[in-house]
Amino acid sequence: MIEQTIAELEARISGESGLEAARRAELLRLIGALKSEMAALEGGAQKRNLKSLKSSVDELRSSVEGFEQSHPRLVQTVNNISNTLSNLGI
Numbered sequence: 895m896i897e898q899t900i901a902e903l904e905a906r907i908s909g910e911s912g913l914e915a916a917r918r919a920e921l922l923r924l925i926g927a928l929k930s931e932m933a934a935l936e937g938g939a940q941k942r943n944l945k946s947l948k949s950s951v952d953e954l955r956s957s958v959e960g961f962e963q964s965h966p967r968l969v970q971t972v973n974n975i976s977n978t979l980s981n982l983g984i
Contacts, residue, residue: 896932897932900925900928900929900932903925904922904925907921907922907925908922
Protein backbone atom coordinates (compact mmCIF):
# COMPACT_ATOMS: atom_id res chain seq x y z
CA MET A 895 0.00 0.00 0.00
CA ILE A 896 2.76 2.45 0.85
CA GLU A 897 4.60 1.57 -2.33
CA GLN A 898 1.45 2.20 -4.35
CA THR A 899 0.93 5.60 -2.72
CA ILE A 900 4.53 6.58 -3.39
CA ALA A 901 4.25 5.45 -7.01
CA GLU A 902 1.07 7.52 -7.40
CA LEU A 903 2.78 10.58 -5.91
CA GLU A 904 5.74 10.11 -8.20
CA ALA A 905 3.48 9.84 -11.25
CA ARG A 906 1.49 12.93 -10.31
CA ILE A 907 4.62 14.98 -9.68
CA SER A 908 6.17 13.82 -12.94
CA GLY A 909 3.00 14.62 -14.88
CA GLU A 910 2.28 18.00 -13.29
CA SER A 911 2.78 20.59 -16.01
CA GLY A 912 2.46 23.65 -13.75
CA LEU A 913 5.33 22.61 -11.48
CA GLU A 914 8.70 24.32 -11.83
CA ALA A 915 11.47 21.97 -12.97
CA ALA A 916 13.59 22.64 -9.87
CA ARG A 917 10.67 21.97 -7.53
CA ARG A 918 9.76 18.81 -9.46
CA ALA A 919 13.34 17.58 -9.21
CA GLU A 920 13.43 18.28 -5.48
CA LEU A 921 10.15 16.44 -4.86
CA LEU A 922 11.29 13.47 -6.93
CA ARG A 923 14.60 13.46 -5.02
CA LEU A 924 12.66 13.34 -1.73
CA ILE A 925 10.55 10.45 -3.03
CA GLY A 926 13.76 8.65 -3.97
CA ALA A 927 15.08 9.19 -0.45
CA LEU A 928 11.82 7.86 0.99
CA LYS A 929 12.09 4.76 -1.18
CA SER A 930 15.65 4.21 0.06
CA GLU A 931 14.57 4.55 3.67
CA MET A 932 11.74 2.09 3.11
CA ALA A 933 14.17 -0.40 1.57
CA ALA A 934 16.38 -0.03 4.63
CA LEU A 935 13.40 -0.67 6.90
CA GLU A 936 12.66 -3.93 5.11
CA GLY A 937 15.99 -5.43 6.06
CA GLY A 938 18.26 -5.75 9.06
CA ALA A 939 17.63 -4.64 12.60
CA GLN A 940 15.26 -1.88 11.57
CA LYS A 941 12.68 -4.47 10.61
CA ARG A 942 12.35 -5.40 14.27
CA ASN A 943 11.62 -1.76 15.07
CA LEU A 944 8.80 -1.68 12.54
CA LYS A 945 6.43 -3.37 14.99
CA SER A 946 7.26 -0.73 17.61
CA LEU A 947 6.76 2.02 15.04
CA LYS A 948 3.38 0.60 14.05
CA SER A 949 2.35 0.49 17.70
CA SER A 950 3.39 4.13 18.13
CA VAL A 951 1.49 5.16 15.02
CA ASP A 952 -1.61 3.35 16.29
CA GLU A 953 -1.33 5.13 19.64
CA LEU A 954 -0.89 8.48 17.90
CA ARG A 955 -3.90 7.80 15.68
CA SER A 956 -5.97 6.96 18.75
CA SER A 957 -4.86 10.16 20.51
CA VAL A 958 -5.69 12.26 17.46
CA GLU A 959 -9.12 10.67 17.19
CA GLY A 960 -9.75 11.41 20.87
CA PHE A 961 -8.66 15.02 20.39
CA GLU A 962 -10.91 15.36 17.34
CA GLN A 963 -13.86 14.10 19.37
CA SER A 964 -13.20 16.36 22.34
CA HIS A 965 -12.36 19.49 20.30
CA PRO A 966 -14.25 19.23 17.00
CA ARG A 967 -14.49 22.97 16.28
CA LEU A 968 -10.79 23.52 16.92
CA VAL A 969 -9.89 20.64 14.61
CA GLN A 970 -12.23 21.97 11.93
CA THR A 971 -10.72 25.46 12.20
CA VAL A 972 -7.15 24.16 11.99
CA ASN A 973 -8.08 21.98 9.00
CA ASN A 974 -9.65 24.99 7.26
CA ILE A 975 -6.52 27.09 7.87
CA SER A 976 -4.28 24.26 6.64
CA ASN A 977 -6.36 23.82 3.48
CA THR A 978 -6.31 27.54 2.78
CA LEU A 979 -2.54 27.69 3.17
CA SER A 980 -2.14 24.61 1.02
CA ASN A 981 -4.31 26.15 -1.69
CA LEU A 982 -2.09 29.23 -1.57
CA GLY A 983 0.96 27.03 -2.11
CA ILE A 984 2.36 27.50 1.37
